[in-house]
Amino acid sequence: MKPAPFDYVQAETLDEALAVLAAEGSDARVIAGGQSLMPMLNMRLARPKVLIDVMRIGSLARVDDGGDRVVVGAGVRQAALLAWPRLAAKLPLIALALPWTGHAQTRSRGTICGSVAHADPSAEMPLCLIALDGEVHLRSARRRRVLPAGDYITGMMSTARDDDELIEAVAFRVRPGRGCGFREVARRHGDFAIAACAAIAHADGIRLAVAGVADRPELRDWPDLEGDALDDALNAFAYDLDARDDIHATARYRRDLVRQIGRDVIDEARRCRV
Amino acid sequence: MPRLSAAQRHPVRFRLNGEAVEGIAEPRMLLADFIRHELGRTGTHVGCEHGVCGACTVSIDGTMARSCLTLAAQVEGCEVRTVEGLAPEPGRLSVLQAAFRRHHALQCGFCTAGILMSLDVYLRAHPAPTEPEIREVLSGHLCRCTGYAPIVRAAMDAAAELSLSTRQEDVRYV
Numbered sequence: 001m002k003p004a005p006f007d008y009v010q011a012e013t014l015d016e017a018l019a020v021l022a023a024e025g026s027d028a029r030v031i032a033g034g035q036s037l038m039p040m041l042n043m044r045l046a047r048p049k050v051l052i053d054v055m056r057i058g059s060l061a062r063v064d065d066g067g068d069r070v071v072v073g074a075g076v077r078q079a080a081l082l083a084w085p086r087l088a089a090k091l092p093l094i095a096l097a098l099p100w101t102g103h104a105q106t107r108s109r110g111t112i113c114g115s116v117a118h119a120d121p122s123a124e125m126p127l128c129l130i131a132l133d134g135e136v137h138l139r140s141a142r143r144r145r146v147l148p149a150g151d152y153i154t155g156m157m158s159t160a161r162d163d164d165e166l167i168e169a170v171a172f173r174v175r176p177g178r179g180c181g182f183r184e185v186a187r188r189h190g191d192f193a194i195a196a197c198a199a200i201a202h203a204d205g206i207r208l209a210v211a212g213v214a215d216r217p218e219l220r221d222w223p224d225l226e227g228d229a230l231d232d233a234l235n236a237f238a239y240d241l242d243a244r245d246d247i248h249a250t251a252r253y254r255r256d257l258v259r260q261i262g263r264d265v266i267d268e269a270r271r272c273r274v
Numbered sequence: 275m276p277r278l279s280a281a282q283r284h285p286v287r288f289r290l291n292g293e294a295v296e297g298i299a300e301p302r303m304l305l306a307d308f309i310r311h312e313l314g315r316t317g318t319h320v321g322c323e324h325g326v327c328g329a330c331t332v333s334i335d336g337t338m339a340r341s342c343l344t345l346a347a348q349v350e351g352c353e354v355r356t357v358e359g360l361a362p363e364p365g366r367l368s369v370l371q372a373a374f375r376r377h378h379a380l381q382c383g384f385c386t387a388g389i390l391m392s393l394d395v396y397l398r399a400h401p402a403p404t405e406p407e408i409r410e411v412l413s414g415h416l417c418r419c420t421g422y423a424p425i426v427r428a429a430m431d432a433a434a435e436l437s438l439s440t441r442q443e444d445v446r447y448v
Contacts, residue, residue, distance in 0.1 A: 001323040005280035008301035008347050020277075038343040039324035042304075049280070051301070053348065079337065103414030105392060106325060108337035109344065189413040191326075 003041035007050045014059060014139070017052050017166065022141040024050045025163040031055075032074055035102060035110030036118035052166075060168065065090065071137070071171045078107035078115070078125075090174050092272075093132060093198055096182035097124040103190040113167045119153045122193040122212035124184070126153055130217045131198040131209035132172045139168040146171075156215040178202045181268030183261045184212070187248065194249045195257035201269035208234075208262050213241040213254050230266070234259045278347060286346045290315070291359030299346040306330040308346035309356060317357040317387050321416075328415030331388035332356050338395045338414075357387035360394060369439070370394060373432035374425075381419035389415050393429050403433050 011017035021028050029048035031037050032055055040046040054060060054074055061075035063084055070090055072081060078101055081087060081094065088095040101124045102110055115125040116136060129136075129149040136152040138145050138161060149170075152160050161167070184196035193212040200207040209219035220237050222230075238258035243251035278284045283298040290313065297312035306320045309332070321329035323342045330341040333355035360368045367375065370393055380386040389412065396403065396411050408429045412422060 002304070002307075003302040005300065005302050007280045008278040008345070010276060010278075010347070034345070034348070035325065035340075035343055038345075041302075042323050042342065051345075055348070103328075104396075104411055105328060105331050105338045105340055105414040106343070109334075109339050189410065 001042050003038075004044055004047045006041075006048050008053065009050060010053045010056055012056055014054075014057055014168070015141075017054050017057065018139065018141040018164075020050065020052050021166060022164045028052055030074075030117070030166045032114045033077055033110040034114075035106040036114055036120065054166070067174070069171045069173050071169050072112045073169045074111060074113040074167055076112055078102070078110050078112060079104075081112055082107065091132070091172050093128050093180040093182060093200065094172065096180065097128050097196075097198065100124050100182070100184050100186075100190070100193070100196070106190075113170055116149075116152075116170050117159070117161070117167050119155075119157050119159050119216070120192070121156050121215050121217070122196065124182075124193070124196060124211065127196055127198055127209055127211035127217040128182075129170055129172065130219060131200060131207065132175075134173065135171040136167055137169040137171065138162075138165045140165040144168075150219075153216045175202070177274040179269040179271065179273030181265035181272075183265050183268075185257055185261065192248075195254050195261065197258065197261045197265045199262070199265035199269040201266070201273040206266055206269065208237065208266060210237070210241060210258055210262065213238075213243045213258060230263065231259070234262045237262070284347070286312075286350055288349045288352045288354055290354050291356060297346075301345065301347055303346045304342055305332070305344040305346050305349055305354075306341035309341060309354075312346075315356055315358050319384055319387055321384065326416070327385070327388075328392070329385050329388045331391045331415070333391055333395050336395065336398075338392045355391070355394075357390055360390060368394075369435050370397065370429070370432040373428040373435065377424045377428040377431065379420060379424040379428035385415055385417045385419075389417065389425060393432070397429070397433055397436065401433065401437055403429070405430060 009020050027049040030052050060073040062073045064071040082098045115123050134149045136147045179201040181199040184193040186193050196211040198209045205223040207221050211217045238255035243254040245251050278301045283300050286299050287296045299308050309318050310316050319329040321327035325340045325343045332341045335352050392411050408426050
């Protein structure tokens with residue numbers, strides 16, 4: 001339960017970090033808050049030769065409110081975004097979901113981008129990024145590119161990031177007037193979700209995004225379904241997610257969570273739709 | 275841009291409980307192990323080593339943090355506080371520690387140091403907590419002895435005592 005040896009580089013600028021990443025490729029890993037990567041290192045599920053610490057790069061520690069989108073830099077800790085005074089007004093779904101992301105003791109260090117980079121199938125931030133049509137801003141010494149969150153996350157802890165790229169920021173779209181709801185079930189508040197549901201209600205219909213069941217967050221868009229039609233849609237979605245049995249819950253229980261808390265969060269989202 | 279080689283040990287300097295400390299560490303050394311084995315302060319306990327149990331929780335720059343999910347090299351220049359820094363003087367407990375004793379908020383004590391550090395940080399920022407807020411803070415810790423009820427009672431009692439007290443010393447030593 002101790003990390004395998006690695007070199008440690010504390011980058012002062014983004015260019016320095018990108019240069020090391022370009023030279024080392026898949027032998028390097030970027031560390032920000034470390035709350036996802038450190039367990040992987042401790043359990044030796046990740047054995048990089050070089051660790052590049054980006055937390056002293058001042059330019060990455062910014063939340064930019066661009067009106068119709070909020071861009072969260074790679075150095076922004078979860079606790080810092082939770083304390084951002086405009087969070088509830090601009091990104092109400094994030095305001096609901098962030099308190100479920102880990103514990104206060106890990107949100108103090110963990111970053112938003114780090115959670116997206118890790119792409120755990122049960123994690124809240126990848127779920128919300130996908131639910132909000134967010135983008136991942138990737139940067140390498142070669143180029144800069146922007147991927148829709150749904151294209152970035154390709155499976156369980158696997159992403160479209162190239163070996164020489166790092167996440168510079170993630171961008172959430174701001175859409176006033178939409179209602180949202182969030183709920184999850186875990187063995188203990190802050191632990192990995194057995195199932196997590198995020199719903200968005202807008203003028204033309206509803207969206208439900210689910211984490212913890214399939215190998216990546218999945219979403220469905222529906223018109224404003226009610227009653228049996230909504231139950232049928234939720235049931236079909238629950239089966240489409242191809243839930244598996246594991247030590248925490250059976251597939252059947254997970255499907256039931258999708259039907260039950262899926263319905264709850266949709267109702268919650270509709271209540272706060274303007 | 276310094277690159278610390280995996281094969282060597284490098285100096286790490288920070289402030290621990292108000293005192294400047296220095297030791298040497300490989301880049302891969304965890305803060306928990308650095309505090310215990312390099313600096314010899316064994317009050318911080320190591321349980322699961324992947325951030326779940328909370329036993330190793332310390333304060334880094336005034337926030338609660340897992341010292342098993344932090345590298346020693348990452349706290350260079352930081353202000354770290356551990357359970358050894360809670361008591362105002364030898365032979366005297368802090369308000370929170372005294373409340374833990376009164377309420378039997380510990381049995382084996384393995385989880386206690388981490389819980390004390392989380393509550394110390396929380397009560398400094400939130401002097402009038404509600405019971406659900408305390409329980410939420412405690413959700414980041416595992417205690418297999420107490421069932422948590424006495425820990426919640428101790429935290430609420432300490433908060434009440436701190437809010438009554440205007441003595442500067444007691445405010446400083448939550």
